[in-house]
Each structure stands twice: as C-alpha cells, then as structure tokens.
Amino acid sequence: SQQGEEDPQALSIQEGENATMNCSYKTSINNLQWYRQNSGRGLVHLILIRSNEREKHSGRLRVTLDTSKKSSSLLITASRAADTASYFCATMSNSGNTPLVFGKGTRLSVIA
Amino acid sequence: ETGVTQSPTHLIKTRGQQVTLRCSSQSGHNTVSWYQQALGQGPQFIFQYYREEENGRGNFPPRFSGLQFPNYSSELNVNALELDDSALYLCASSDQGTVNEKLFFGSGTQLSVL
Numbered sequence: 001s002q003q004g005e006e007d008p009q010a011l012s013i014q015e016g017e018n019a020t021m022n023c024s025y026k027t028s029i030n031n032l033q034w035y036r037q038n039s040g041r042g043l044v045h046l047i048l049i050r051s052n053e054r055e056k057h058s059g060r061l062r063v064t065l066d067t068s069k070k071s072s073s074l075l076i077t078a079s080r081a082a083d084t085a086s087y088f089c090a091t092m093s094n095s096g097n098t099p100l101v102f103g104k105g106t107r108l109s110v111i112a
Numbered sequence: 113e114t115g116v117t118q119s120p121t122h123l124i125k126t127r128g129q130q131v132t133l134r135c136s137s138q139s140g141h142n143t144v145s146w147y148q149q150a151l152g153q154g155p156q157f158i159f160q161y162y163r164e165e166e167n168g169r170g171n172f173p174p175r176f177s178g179l180q181f182p183n184y185s186s187e188l189n190v191n192a193l194e195l196d197d198s199a200l201y202l203c204a205s206s207d208q209g210t211v212n213e214k215l216f217f218g219s220g221t222q223l224s225v226l
Contacts, residue, residue, distance in 0.1 A: 042218050043202070100215060
C-alpha cells in the first residue's frame, strides 16, 4: 500500500518559475524523504527531513514538514528544463522495522 | 549515478514462466531492497535482505522470492508469471545503519509479461 499521496499528479511550468509539490501521509513518521526519477530510470535521493524538523534546504530545494497536518512540500526554485522528472515522497514510519513507503509521485515538466 | 547495477535492463516473458533479476549493490552496502513499480505508480516494497537473510517483506505472494549472496549482490525470482507482474523492478542498496535514511537505486529491470 502507498502511504504518501502527492499533489498535483502532474505539473507543467516555464523555465525559471518555481515548482511546488505536496505530499500527504497517514501514519506517524520518523522521517520523510523526497526522491527524483527520470523517465524509466532509478530513483535518486534528494533530501530527508526528520519528524522534529520543520524546514530544510539543499541548493534550489526547500522542504517543509507539518506533522500536525501530516503533510510535506517540496519547492524547487528557478526551475530548469533538466528538472523535468517525477518526484516522489517516501515516509519512514516510527513504528518498528518497516520499509520506506513511496507515494504515487508528481510528474514535473519544465518547458524551456 | 549510483554504484548499483541491475541486469538485464529489459526482459520479455510469457505468462507462467519464471524470471530471475540480478542486482549488484554499491560498494560497502550490506542491505538490499527490492521494489516493484507499475506504470504511473510509485515503487511498492517487495522485500529486504540483510546479511543474506530476509528481514522485511511487503504484500507480495510467495512466488516472489529472493536471495542475497556473501558479496551482498542479490537476486529476485518470480515464479508462475502473471500479466500484472509487468513492471519496472528496482533494486536499492544501503548500509544497514542508514537504511532508514537513504536508498541508492539501480536503473531497474523493465519486465514485460505477455
């Protein structure tokens, strides 16, 4: 089963604009991670935010976490055509030996 | 580019056949996880191996089985293939100490069942 649900399912923006993707989840988490996947390829880890953190930055990426609303957002600033990919949130539960659970992803298209 | 390699990259099988997919972990990683990703969906956890033993399994039937070898490489075996098994199969390696924080994925094997 998939715990995370990304919103929107698809997003199309112009190069230079900011892209915001949202993720909602259902159970208590230890951490939340964002991954990127180019078409038909493997996933690449982008950033991790722990349950006791509210915001984190990495380059052009900004992630926020609101555990009271069980939601997270990924902001990509000054987008580039090379950012075109699918983006997935993945949650790590804080209850025992459980695997990383992925959402269905947001397909981002950045138009040059 | 991660150091995780998967083979083959593409595979076509017919219903009822058996298939073996292979994965070489990134150097220094002792844990491997397998995921199934259907078209347009997120990856679904199949199972995880640590030091040659299965230490976690998702909601997949017993015809999905795996192995991890002493060099930490791994195989995913699927028996009695069904049409719904058509998907991208992803292997991810990690160190057991950080398996909950970062996975390193291979490029996947695209399996088509006809």
